[in-house]
Amino acid sequence: MVGKMVDVDELLSFADTIVKKAVARGADEAEAFVSSDTTVECQIQGGILTTREGVDEGLGVRVVIGKSVGFASVSSLDEKQADEVISKALSLAKIAPEDPKFQQLPDPVKRGTRSGIFDETIMKVDSASLMEESAKIVQEAMQTDKRVSYVYGFSGLDYGTFGVVNSRGVGSGDKNTGIGAGIYLKAENNGEVKLGYELVVSREHRDFEGVGENLAKNVIGYLGSKPLESTFEGTVIFENKIVDELFSEFLGYSVSALAVQEKRSFFANKLGKQVASKDLTIHDDPQLHEGIKTIKCDHEGIDVLQKPIIKEGVLKNYLYTSYTAYIDNVESTGNAIRSGFQGLPRTAPINLTIRGNKNLEEMVSEVEKGVLIREYVMGLGHANIITGDFSIVAPTAFLIEKGEIKHSLNTITIAGNFFQTLKNIQAIGNDPILTQNGKIPTIAVKNLTISG
Amino acid sequence: MELSELEEFVDLALGYGAKIGVPFIEVRLEDGSVGEIRLEKGEVKESKALRDIGLAVRVIYNGVSGFAFTTRLKKDSVEKVVEKAFQAAKVGDKITALRLPFADSEPVVDNPHIPPIKQHPKNVSFEDKREMVMRAYESAKDYGKSVASIIVRYGEAYGAKIVANSEGTRVKWDPWTVEIVCMVISKEGEVLADAWDRHGGSIGLEIFEGHFSPEQLGENAAKWAAEKLVAKKVPAGRQRALADNKLTGVLAHESFGHQTEADLMISGAVVLKDRMGEKLGSENVTVVDEGVYEGDNADIYRGWWCPHDDEGVRAEKVVMLDKGVFSSSLNSRGTAKYMGSKPTGNARALDFRFEPIVRMRNTYFTPGDMSFEEALELLRDGIYAIDTFGGQANFDGNFMFKAMRGYLVRKGEIVEPLRDVAITGNILDFLKKVEGATRDFELHGGYFGGCGKGGQGPLFLADGGPKLLLGGDGVQFGGEM
Numbered sequence: 001m002v003g004k005m006v007d008v009d010e011l012l013s014f015a016d017t018i019v020k021k022a023v024a025r026g027a028d029e030a031e032a033f034v035s036s037d038t039t040v041e042c043q044i045q046g047g048i049l050t051t052r053e054g055v056d057e058g059l060g061v062r063v064v065i066g067k068s069v070g071f072a073s074v075s076s077l078d079e080k081q082a083d084e085v086i087s088k089a090l091s092l093a094k095i096a097p098e099d100p101k102f103q104q105l106p107d108p109v110k111r112g113t114r115s116g117i118f119d120e121t122i123m124k125v126d127s128a129s130l131m132e133e134s135a136k137i138v139q140e141a142m143q144t145d146k147r148v149s150y151v152y153g154f155s156g157l158d159y160g161t162f163g164v165v166n167s168r169g170v171g172s173g174d175k176n177t178g179i180g181a182g183i184y185l186k187a188e189n190n191g192e193v194k195l196g197y198e199l200v201v202s203r204e205h206r207d208f209e210g211v212g213e214n215l216a217k218n219v220i221g222y223l224g225s226k227p228l229e230s231t232f233e234g235t236v237i238f239e240n241k242i243v244d245e246l247f248s249e250f251l252g253y254s255v256s257a258l259a260v261q262e263k264r265s266f267f268a269n270k271l272g273k274q275v276a277s278k279d280l281t282i283h284d285d286p287q288l289h290e291g292i293k294t295i296k297c298d299h300e301g302i303d304v305l306q307k308p309i310i311k312e313g314v315l316k317n318y319l320y321t322s323y324t325a326y327i328d329n330v331e332s333t334g335n336a337i338r339s340g341f342q343g344l345p346r347t348a349p350i351n352l353t354i355r356g357n358k359n360l361e362e363m364v365s366e367v368e369k370g371v372l373i374r375e376y377v378m379g380l381g382h383a384n385i386i387t388g389d390f391s392i393v394a395p396t397a398f399l400i401e402k403g404e405i406k407h408s409l410n411t412i413t414i415a416g417n418f419f420q421t422l423k424n425i426q427a428i429g430n431d432p433i434l435t436q437n438g439k440i441p442t443i444a445v446k447n448l449t450i451s452g
Numbered sequence: 453m454e455l456s457e458l459e460e461f462v463d464l465a466l467g468y469g470a471k472i473g474v475p476f477i478e479v480r481l482e483d484g485s486v487g488e489i490r491l492e493k494g495e496v497k498e499s500k501a502l503r504d505i506g507l508a509v510r511v512i513y514n515g516v517s518g519f520a521f522t523t524r525l526k527k528d529s530v531e532k533v534v535e536k537a538f539q540a541a542k543v544g545d546k547i548t549a550l551r552l553p554f555a556d557s558e559p560v561v562d563n564p565h566i567p568p569i570k571q572h573p574k575n576v577s578f579e580d581k582r583e584m585v586m587r588a589y590e591s592a593k594d595y596g597k598s599v600a601s602i603i604v605r606y607g608e609a610y611g612a613k614i615v616a617n618s619e620g621t622r623v624k625w626d627p628w629t630v631e632i633v634c635m636v637i638s639k640e641g642e643v644l645a646d647a648w649d650r651h652g653g654s655i656g657l658e659i660f661e662g663h664f665s666p667e668q669l670g671e672n673a674a675k676w677a678a679e680k681l682v683a684k685k686v687p688a689g690r691q692r693a694l695a696d697n698k699l700t701g702v703l704a705h706e707s708f709g710h711q712t713e714a715d716l717m718i719s720g721a722v723v724l725k726d727r728m729g730e731k732l733g734s735e736n737v738t739v740v741d742e743g744v745y746e747g748d749n750a751d752i753y754r755g756w757w758c759p760h761d762d763e764g765v766r767a768e769k770v771v772m773l774d775k776g777v778f779s780s781s782l783n784s785r786g787t788a789k790y791m792g793s794k795p796t797g798n799a800r801a802l803d804f805r806f807e808p809i810v811r812m813r814n815t816y817f818t819p820g821d822m823s824f825e826e827a828l829e830l831l832r833d834g835i836y837a838i839d840t841f842g843g844q845a846n847f848d849g850n851f852m853f854k855a856m857r858g859y860l861v862r863k864g865e866i867v868e869p870l871r872d873v874a875i876t877g878n879i880l881d882f883l884k885k886v887e888g889a890t891r892d893f894e895l896h897g898g899y900f901g902g903c904g905k906g907g908q909g910p911l912f913l914a915d916g917g918p919k920l921l922l923g924g925d926g927v928q929f930g931g932e933m
Contacts, residue, residue, distance in 0.1 A: 046719020047550035051540040054521035054533070054805060056506075071500040075523040081503075088501050095578055096499045127518075127536075128543040135547050150720045186721075186847075193848050262492060264601045264637055342486075342502050378844040379852045379874065386637060387644045391874045391930040393852050411850065413876065413930055451688075 005123060006036040008173040011163030014077060018061060019165050022086045027063040027093070029105045030167045033299060034059050034077065035341045037160030042130040044138050045152045051127045058341035061089045064105060067098040073342045105166045106322035109331060111303035113287060115174050116294030117203040122157050122177040125205065130155045133208060137183050140212030145220050149188040153212065155181035162299065170301035178292060181208040187219045194222035194396060196375045201292050201436060218374070222396050225408035228452030235370030235426055236414055237363055237400070237444045240433045242373060245380055247352060248437035250418045251282065253385045255309050255317070256347035257324035264386055266419050267315055276313040276422035283308050284319065285438070286334065286350035292436050293350045297334065300345050304334035319347050352438035356428025363427045363444045365403040371412065371450055372398045372405065388418035412452030421445045458483060458505070461530050462616050465509055468534045469618060476512040476554070477534065477618045480762060482804045484611030487573070491585045491604045499578070506804035509533045513541035515551030519807040552786035555795055559620030560766060564759040566626055569656030569751070573608040573630050576657050581606050584666045588634045591670030597678035600639035604670070607631050607899030609912070621764040627757060629654050629912050631898030634669045636677040645680035645871065647856060649673045652898020653914055654757035664752070676857055683869035686858060690926035692834030694827055694919055697894040699840050699855055701915035704739055705815045705903065706845040707879040712772040712780070713810040714787035721847045723880065724778060733776035733883025738818040741782055743767020743797050745814050745895055753895035755814040755914025760797060762808040767797035776883065784810050802908035809906050814897070817917030820889030827890050827921050829864040835929060836861050837873050845879070852876045874930035887923040
């Protein structure tokens with residue numbers, strides 16, 4: 001199971017047969033998406049060790065009859081199962097009402113793109129070495145300080161291929177490798193509890209030495225916190241991993257052409273307008289060399305496109321799949337991403353990148369009164385994604401006064417609006433971290449309501 | 453392929469395990485079907501049908517587990533899966549610091565029939581389901597105000613599952629769930645307001661008539677969104693509150709339920725790790741987790757029908773909090789032995805791609821004896837918080853939930869609507885503040901949403917309860933200055 005892989009050409013030829021069959025059986029247009037993914041994972045949670053590995057393969061078929069679309073999938077690359085899936089997709093398309101906005105499956109778009117890093121050595125890593133890796137991370141953290149009271153360490157790898165073929169001549173696919181490790185830990189002292197996490201991801205094989213120790217040291221540093229006992233308007237410095245969550249959540253949604261066309265995005269009618277501070281430039285860079293999600297083509301087989309989303313504060317581009325692109329009469333930006341063979345394409349950024357020029361010390365020195373928040377916040381996932389209103393809880397924060405960090409704080413809350421936040425950016429850090437969402441730095445934002 | 457044809461792979465895996473000397477092997481075969489319809493602005497945007505078939509193997513070796521799965525149902529692939537799981541358990545045996553050998557258990561052989569329902573989703577045509585979705589949409593359009601968007605979703609999942617092990621356990625059952633959700637977004641100027649109504653669970657489609665008709669769900673979502681357009685933001689600070697049935701359900705599951713999961717107690721992740729037997733809350737709080745809800749209105753509020761867990765164990769009714777006293781934890785076979793208690797049927801896996809871990813099923817606060825009017829009267833001045841758009845709860849007991857909507861209550865009367873009702877607090881503090889509960893009871897589950905523990909989400913389950921009156925010095929509501 002480990003160490004072998006179905007190649008892209010095999011998948012493409014299988015997908016091609018499916019498409020031809022679907023057309024022969026009455027589809028006006030057809031598309032087959034086929035994937036094969038191998039996962040190996042190991043986690044140690046407070047001493048309990050579990051591993052998991054397996055192969056996940058399957059096929060998703062989209063067929064069009066007139067302006068009606070049907071989709072069906074099965075977790076198998078078996079021909080008999082595939083025939084059943086074609087039948088099911090066809091019968092759904094026959095009874096589905098027309099979607100008047102649907103125009104066609106995509107025609108091929110070639111942009112001379114390339115694949116991301118593919119590291120074959122990852123395919124040779126087995127569950128035994130991941131267990132050792134996870135054990136090492138946990139041990140490092142536990143040994144750092146006796147106040148570390150709970151550790152959850154994990155590591156995992158995946159590799160896989162996908163291929164997508166449609167009846168309009170699209171036939172493209174790609175492959176990927178990835179390895180990662182993470183840790184979540186708790187430090188306790190006299191009833192005070194602080195938490196932290198770290199997640200390190202890479203497309204190339206690497207070790208994770210120091211990950212456990214660094215995090216343990218950071219979290220120990222949050223102990224001895226004091227209550228804020230006030231409410232004020234000030235600057236919040238969001239650590240890069242929090243920015244990663246905040247931006248991927250709000251931006252990913254708002255720049256989707258579908259959300260814009262359906263008037264449920266704050267960015268509707270704002271193309272070419274100033275939506276953020278002049279200092280902010282955000283790209284979607286699907287060709288980022290080390291990018292975790294870097295790909296040659298999207299999951300509709302369309303070559304990806306590097307583009308600014310916001311340039312010097314001005315909204316430059318929406319993200320398109322073929323469906324929304326044909327509605328606006330533009331070319332797809334290659335942002336159709338599926339959750340696997342079971343999913344239809346959805347609009348998603350591939351690698352969000354933001355550049356900044358300040359180190360943390362400089363950013364802190366520019367704050368008259370505010371807080372630095374680290375690790376994670378609660379409540380982001382449930383902020384109002386349309387209006388941008390959020391009210392988040394930050395359990396790990398430091399008070400900043402007159403350009404200096406004073407002390408660690410008890411849990412505080414921060415209320416504001418994401419889109420106002422974009423305009424109120426005070427500084428951007430030069431410390432981007434590589435994540436599943438791209439490469440994201442620390443950001444300082446003024447005029448937020450801080451209370452605790 | 454029918455499940456009976458696929459069952460040969462279960463025997464194959466068990467036989468191969470015995471052949472290579474695996475001391476304990478558990479095999480799970482699943483054949484699940486999923487259907488979804490999504491409608492936006494009156495157009496069906498998506499209709500899809502998925503079939504998910506696969507096999508999972510778990511080996512327990514000296515109290516250490518090894519797990520592997522595959523979608524390749526072929527002899528050589530299935531044998532390889534058994535080898536991989538055994539191999540992983542043997543390596544784990546050399547590394548692990550903690551062992552969780554299984555509690556002894558008699559083999560379970562069972563094939564429970566699903567409870568009586570009139571219309572199983574597999575027997576209802578796609579056209580009829582599409583019709584229900586359209587009806588919700590039309591109704592939302594009629595009752596909405598300044599409507600910017602209407603999204604209606606129907607989802608169903610059903611299938612067959614076999615769990616068998618080398619001790620002779622063999623359990624087969626056919627889980628299922630359905631749900632309709634209608635979401636309306638209204639917009640006036642720069643003010644956007646959203647609201648939803650939904651109903652679902654292991655129920656028949658005949659339940660979507662009358663009180664839960666698509667028309668009613670659409671009308672409710674539209675009216676509530678319109679109401680929120682003019683609603684004021686909730687005043688920040690501590691307030692007395694009445695939490696409605698859906699909101700209390702989420703608190704039962706997210707804030708309290710996870711604290712009682714034995715794996716998290718053993719690993720030391722949760723604050724309740726060594727507080728069994730302690731009085732944590734007021735007399736008015738009892739929290740239950742059970743596999744099959746058979747109480748009042750079970751045809752409407754069945755939640756998630758879960759007669760066995762994924763280790764084949766029969767689902768027990770567990771009272772975790774008994775009149776305020778922490779009385780029981782939720783267990784798998786592995787955690788039960790360690791905790792010195794019995795397996796409760798709480799070992800569940802998202803699907804064949806994952807191994808069973810301790811999870812909840814139907815989790816709820818038990819009802820009290822107040823009417824809604826009496827509860828408002830006792831609340832006097834405070835906030836009536838309703839439903840939730842979700843939230844987050846941490847292992848340290850801290851939580852934050854965003855109620856979907858709410859009302860300001862003055863002198864026991866509902867005065868005006870509120871929006872952005874975010875509640876924060878700590879569950880241990882919360883449990884002490886419960887001054888009473890209403891007698892109306894609801895259990896909510898369904899196709900959309902679910903629990904995400906251990907990267908295994910969304911897992912089907914349900915939660916609920918009565919309305920809870922929260923007194924003392926009140927609970928913390930968020931809001932801007």
